Amino acid sequence: MSEQFADVTAQTHEVINQPSPLENYNAYTTDTLLRYWVTQFGGQWGEEHLSRFGHQVGHELLAAGFEANKHLPEFQSHDRFGQRIDRVDYHPAYHQLMSHAIEQGHCALPWTDKRPGAHVVRGAMAYLHTQADPGSGCPLTMTFASIPAISVQPDVAERWVPKILTKAYDGSNRPWFDKSGLTIGMAMTEKQGGSDVRANTTRAVPVDQSGPGNLYSLVGHKWFCSAPMCDGFLVLAQVNDKLSCFLVPRWREDGNKNPMHIQRLKSKLGNQSNASSEVEFRGAHGWLLGEEGRGVATIIQMVALTRYDCMLGSTALMAQAAKEAIWHTAGRNVFGKNLHQHPLMVNVLADLALEWEAALAISLRMSHALDNRDNPAEAALVRSATSIGKYWICKRAIQHTYEAMECIGGVGYVDENVTARLYREAPVNSIWEGSGNVQCLDLLRILTREPDTLNALLAELEKGCGEYTSFDRALEKLKQQLAEQQGIEARARQLMEQLALLWQAQTLISYGEGFIAEAFVSARLTSDRYHQYGTLPSAIDAGAIVERAMPELNSDAD
Template sequence: MNQSDSSYAATHQVFNQPAALEDFNAYSADKVLQYWVERFDGAWGREKLTQFGQRVGGNLLSAGFEANKQLPEFQSHDRFGHRIDQVSYHPAYHQLMAHAIEAGHTSLPWTENKRGTHVVRAAMAYLHNQADPGSGCPLTMTFASVPAIVQQADVARVWLPLITSCCYDGDNKPYFEKTGVTIGMAMTEKQGGSDVRANTTTAIPVGKAGPGQLYSLTGHKWFCSAPMCDAFLVLAQTNDKLSCFLVPRWRPDGSKNPLHIQRLKNKLGNQSNASSEIEFRGAHGWLLNEEGRGVRTIIEMVALTRYDCMIGSGALMGQAAREAIWHTAGREVFGKPLHQQPLMLNVLADLALEAEAALAISMRIAHALDHKQDPHQASLIRSATSIGKYWICKRAVQHTFEAMECIGGVGYVNENICSRLYREAPVNSIWEGSGNVQCLDLLRVLNKEPDTLKALFAEFEQARGKQHLFDQYLDNLLNAFSEQSDLQGRARQLMEKLALAWQASTLLSYGEEWVAEAFVNARLTEQGYHQYGTLPASIDASALVERALVKLS
């Protein structure tokens, strides 16, 4: 036998493995996302979203892999000893940022006077997250900064045109030399965490005190995400009163503002995005609003970032379900496609159902933001955002794991996107207030603003009469809220019940009837559920999987 025969080198053939899900339109292939965008007045954005989705499912997928492989690098000084505080990113990161900002990800609701602008922008955020969740962090903060900055008219005149310009410039240079900027925030300190009133960073007037004036900030921030942003919203103490400031990386005279990066965090996930510890050593910043109104000034920004956590976690779940269904549809076991095998089919359908329910309530909040002048919608935003942030972000962790398990060992390796989704999932639950913070915030809002509870239950009541199990569940929920003892101890129980009621009512009121029926039967029965893949036999699992399956034209 000839030892040089090529058969000795070719030890096996690769078969029964699906092709990678790539080079497809992430919007036009997503029937569920299209449904909810159009259900909430976003049909006018179809062409914009189709173009956006084509790039997300095309070259931006590979850009996301590169940005998560070639991580940000910090350089404190240049070779001559000058302090530069430079964080360098792979070009793929800048490619992702530029695409999103130029499309209107950070500006659309602030620049377009149309119904459904928040809905279309939410769809952009949902799609972008599937290319790279990390760069979604500065995009979210830039978008969410507007309501805080607009409260100080003289500062807003300079900064808002740059924030909403749809131009991206990632260079380390003064903001006044740019045609577009990004905004970050730095609130968390070691000793306080979510209790920002425990912050010790101080601010004293450089000259005259008061709104719009320059102050000098001194202190340390434990977490500052995206430290290459052009300015940061910062909370600091002024005469023992917590105040809000916009702190630029460069001073108006062109000198470097002493906002010094100490180190970059080595994180579990969200790796394409740099997160840092920083020190203010007399850094100048403009006071937004009156002294002592820091929390009130920044609260709407926080609400919007929490809302984006809902979108981001929902996007992880939608992508995880899609990847699991795609992969198993390309595998055959026991003479049949894996995604059609009864037990796998049940798991996949459950994942798809959970992902759609998460998307539904995220888009419901986007719709409320488009109509926030309506008191009912405004009240719903104040209460339901905490519920969605708590529930979707927690569900995403188990959901992405289950999808990875469906794919198997291939899903666990880093070349497959599912491992990134799993590492990414915890951050949205932790960032912008952990689960307990969301529970306590909801109790505070319901206590201080009783109308918000009425608005929440009025939302649920819209679905009454559509499904008897839901009606029973809603009656039990009302009874649970009539009992006022140990509210803090029971807060997570109440939050979970509220989340399920909200998802069910949204699907019943706005969704496809058969999908809503499936959710109610799967989630609101007395038996409940513990793991994915426990759907009752009455549910059409094949239809749920078919609804979520990507079909390449």
Template sequence: MKAKGKGTMTMQDTHDVINQPSALANFNVYTADTVLQYWVNQYGGSWGDAHLSAFGQRIGHELLQAGFQANKHHPEFHSHDRFGHRIDEVSYHPAYHQLMEHAVREGHCSLPWTEPQPGAHVVRGAMAFMHTQADPGSGCPLTMTFASVPAIAVQPDIAEHWLPKIFARHYDGSNIPWFNKQGVTIGMAMTEKQGGSDVRTNTTSATPVNEPGGGQRYQLVGHKWFCSAPMCDAFLVLAQTDNGLCCFLVPRWREDGRKNSIHIQRLKDKVGNLSNASSEIEFRHAEGWLLGEEGRGITTIIQMVALTRYDCMLGSSALMAQAAKEAIWHTGGRKVFGKFLHEQPLMLNVLADLALEAEAAMAISLRIAHALDNVDEPEQAALIRCATAIGKYWICKRAIQHTYEAMECIGGVGYVNENITARLYREAPVNAIWEGSGNVQCLDFMRVVEREPDALNALMNELDRARGHHSLYDEQLVSIKDALSDTTSLALKARRLMESIALLWQAATLISDGERFIAEAFVKSRLADNAYHQYGTLDSDIDMTRIIQRAMPQL
């Protein structure tokens, strides 16, 4: 055999994989995340560290793999069985049920309601944050189940039967009546073809079976353009009566054991959120119970919507945190031009900027969790009403560009579906669109400005907490107060106001509750008049290496 000459390669040599980092997998998602631990501790959730560590261990191991499987094998709709009976059933891959079972068992849907104590919403928020990193799609029914509690509680006689099953920490994905289950999940069906977010144009009608009133049975006729997670055990639904728009709890099964007349028309073929089934449905004299008084449907369901919007903040924050970590991890194990990629000055700038953005998003998301833990205080309740719209608007929009930039850091392999960054990028738009688009969030904030002075005052007090630390921050705070006092053309300039206020709120949270070097970097890079909107534009006096080290997974 001839010796291999210098510079020659064998066929085997061409298949050696060199200069490619290992996957970010098989690690504890909680204990590896310095930033998440910091903010959980800041807002009173450190008592949950052991629980969160156990939760994060499973997320970073078998559930990370389950997330890949649940997004590869999409839900399938079966309208009829093989003998022609209408069944309206959606089947999921076993990995989806594995994700749901873990989250429900660990208190994702119930912890703040069953164990109310300081930091309970923060601990639950950290669980939702980590679950999103395994699979955002299954987070949809989990969020709706969690958020349904205040709306169902409006009607005590209905709540008596349903809330214990929501709190049970038992997941049952089988297609059987709710009253034969230990635990249930709850969905929501609000929007219709002709109205979208304008739910007052809904045409679905409801007629009392016997007597009208709260807790009574009604029959619903109509359609819903979006009904997510159609295998939930019941749905909060808006429908019209003679007295206006009302909120109903509509189960998939009737009390006599027959299937309720909820007919799935089709599943949506979506850009992302692929493990979650989203459907179009029709009500053909479906039975449901009225929650609260007739004509007060929006007042009832808005309690659920407020919490699902908060979870949109958490979800988008989680996407950004995961995207930043994936980019930092990958570039830390790949060399170009003689250096590790994350040591190249321009890449260093991009990575630090992504990490800074992700931490600011997490900070205000868990700040809202902290306010929920103190909702009995009028100012904290007022802050939630005002700030959730701001956070939902800003974080969910920023996640789209952020996840793309992280994918670009990884390069071509990041665009391949086998890499998690491709999923993050496809997933990013959903939170900006669902639960009220950006313009709807702006309109909600404008309503607060015009009609709820206590909520606006709560926001201003929150921003005033950070005064006196950075002249740049103080100047921008004065400017935004002047802008809010000028109510002419307020709706036209609402997006500009929302962006400015969101940046100030993020800066205020980092200044008041965060690490000093992170706050200073954020203020310098986001609040200056000449601030850039692209990532990777930090000034040289910012300690980028330290920011990246803070965000790097600590394995």
């Protein structure tokens, strides 16, 4: 009897009613939403390239992302002989992720390929790479975004930009001039100032001559310096109380280490594969980019693009979270039928998919605007809408990733499932490169100082008029609220939310599928809308929205 009982208990661990993992697939060809919006905004010529990129993201790079987040960066301040080395060691998986992205043009494509849609194709690459590993996306986006700021100083750009754009990754710890490819970081934030960079106390004095392109010596401390193994850093420092921008290399021209000393690596909630550090400059050399006192104007060109990448990154988190939730629930039976066939679960999944598509629509709309910045209206849209998208998408991603985790249940909460990483990752894009309040204040400043920019933004929104009464009413109400200057700063978040929802709705109306636009307007712009996911009106065809978002694994030949 005891032997029979042992045989029975030995079989109780048979795994049933669990879906197969979402892996070994093509992250591009199986993503109906991404393919649709890439085509809508002129990136269809990149289909073959994106398909190859997506294949690797869904196969070996997906695994590399788990490894890079399991084996975290390690800081080595000195070598065994006592020499200061300031080295961060990464797991090989991190270098694998960086190498693939850079070699495929993640950092270079829009600067080297002038075809219309280059920013759209590159935006799709950034979105896909995030689904493999968001952390390594930090140095990638800074490298991509550094080009306009460095180009302010032609003589410095002549030596640095070609190496940034070579599509060659060199993760070795050696001088920049001995490397074939370079990466760029930034260091702006200080303890006492935070987002108020004009409160910075780091000082710079000329090594020999003053002026644009010349070397200065920097002394000071930075509270956050992301990706400290980059080859150069855009740094803000005071020159005679004039905030200025510098390119600070990790190695000096004479081949010696530049005294930019890492104090520690930050232990963070998320973004763990990326090394964020605290640094001191002890006479570190750096080239002045542009005129003294023009530091904010110079570095804001980089910041604007990294904020845009925050939109793409948070959209990618929502995409991956929604796909994981839809995939998991499609493979589970609960209460007698498939989990994603239960009406309430379908409502939640459809709401998650709707949020993801609206975020993707305006993110790639921004890519399209970047591709057409020679058009004054498109350039004006970039100046205003980047803050709107960065504010809204990055905030929505936090609740969105949690809701997807809840759909999956307890297994989604453990680190073996990617949704736990997505949830930890979500807040960083909302905080980095200017918190929500900073985005609101920046937008108010732009709209106040640049009436043409406000007119361009409203003209963009008005393209959605005439289709839905609720949209038209919401836009008219927004115009009235913008015209009322009394207490506008205190109301800035209300305005930002309305701007974001109207922009998403207009983009879906103008460029999207009709049933998606109708669902979004009905769910987000009516007076009885709710704030929790899973509260879509009953008239919406939630099943069709979920079906559209379901990963089409049969579209990948392997």
